[in-house]
Amino acid sequence: MDDKNIPFQTIDWSLIPRTEHAGESGIAYWQTMQFDGLRVRIVEYSAGYVADHWCQKGHIVYCLEGEVTNEQENGDSSVLIPGMSYIVSDELSSHRSVTQTGVKLLIIDGDFLQLK
Template identity: 35%
Template structure:
């Protein structure tokens, strides 16, 4: 007997996904989330000047749509602006800090199975 795995999403209609509150100390915002193929895909909006208080060790890939922020690592900081992509490897401790002036909107993908 064979089982069939449902096909992975190809198109994600973020307009049809409701915004949810997103909370991380220092970075309250909102998020739209989709899961496909063992990945979590997020459209995130964080307020101007956000400053994550806790370090993250999960890898992420993303693209900056609006706003500027800095990804802080243990030994360096990387500024990100609209039009830039980023890749953070698993187990590389990091946290983000937004610039003042406008919210940050970012598209983020990480390997997290659906709940």
């Protein structure tokens, strides 16, 4: 088996350490599984969270709990509530997350989202 392959596994997210990342306001808590060219995270943003940067990386984002506004630097925005997703490739958007009430997201990103 190639080292880049991911064998079948289950993830008990309660056992994955949380890291803290300050936003412009509020805190983000990440639980991260890192594989070769792939990152899978459960991310929780506290109430009042505003990201401290405009992100240009691609993501697949699925809202598990709460509500988040996805602001784009061009002025567009969208809202995710539980059961909703957004998907974008690298460098096709300059976006950031903002939440008034807090949110819990599943975020997947990696090499497969690079522009072709």
